[in-house]
Amino acid sequence: MFLRMDGILIDSEKKKVKSLNPAALAITYLTGGAAVCLTVVCIPFLSPALRRICLPYVPATTKQVENVLTALSTRSRSGKCVDLGSGDGRIVVAAARSGFISHGVEINPFLVLYSRIAAFKAGVSHLTKFYSCDLWKTSLMPYKNIIIFGVDEMMGELELKMAKELKSGSQVIACRFPLPNKTSSCTIGSGINQVWIYNY
Numbered sequence: 257m258f259l260r261m262d263g264i265l266i267d268s269e270k271k272k273v274k275s276l277n278p279a280a281l282a283i284t285y286l287t288g289g290a291a292v293c294l295t296v297v298c299i300p301f302l303s304p305a306l307r308r309i310c311l312p313y314v315p316a317t318t319k320q321v322e323n324v325l326t327a328l329s330t331r332s333r334s335g336k337c338v339d340l341g342s343g344d345g346r347i348v349v350a351a352a353r354s355g356f357i358s359h360g361v362e363i364n365p366f367l368v369l370y371s372r373i374a375a376f377k378a379g380v381s382h383l384t385k386f387y388s389c390d391l392w393k394t395s396l397m398p399y400k401n402i403i404i405f406g407v408d409e410m411m412g413e414l415e416l417k418m419a420k421e422l423k424s425g426s427q428v429i430a431c432r433f434p435l436p437n438k439t440s441s442c443t444i445g446s447g448i449n450q451v452w453i454y455n456y
């Protein structure tokens with residue numbers, strides 16, 4: 257038995273043809289459409305959990321963003337910032353508001369779209385760029401200020417990537433989880449809002 261697009265229900269064995277009630281047909285298509293839309297929106301949020309290193313979307317707290325801005329406050333505005341895994345773009349927008357050219361790298365295209373709208377609303381579109389790509393495949397060479405709110409398991413591998421790619425004079429701001437081997441030059445805040453600053 258199968259349902260044709262025009263709502264005719266066909267019983268293939270008995271060759272019996274019935275018409276479905278239009279309201280039932282509308283509900284069937286609406287429910288199916290909603291399920292497809294929900295799946296399409298959820299996949300980018302769930303897929304980081306299936307990667308080798310699971311880095312879920314957890315937005316920075318207001319205090320954490322303040323601590324990042326304090327860390328950036330002594331830096332020259334001529335050096336670009338990048339937030340690796342930029343989420344909804346809050347750190348990128350905050351850095352741009354304080355005068356930095358600021359980029360976000362984010363694997364979830366919906367969060368990239370949201371971030372671009374947030375930057376537009378904040379009037380900093382001209383200072384920001386959001387890339388829908390993998391942070392592990394992003395070169396850090398153009399940046400002097402690197403911000404990462406990651407997970408403990410990724411910090412060792414990221415430390416090696418930074419040691420290879422960062423130019424002298426660069427600064428890394430690690431939120432919530434420090435780099436495992438490099439000694440930080442200072443730390444700001446405590447608990448979940450703590451950030452560590454590393455100079456290269």
Ligand SMILES: C[S@@+](CC[C@H](N)C(=O)[O-])C[C@H]1O[C@@H](n2cnc3c(N)ncnc32)[C@H](O)[C@@H]1O
Pocket residue numbers: 304311312313314315316339340341342343344345346347361362363364367389390391392405406
């Ligand atoms: C802990 S959240 C941090 C969000 C943002 N930086 C903040 O502080 O509000 C980590 C973000 O990294 C993104 N992400 C996970 N794996 C990624 C990857 N391989 N490349 C780029 N972004 C990734 C997630 O989608 C998530 O938005």
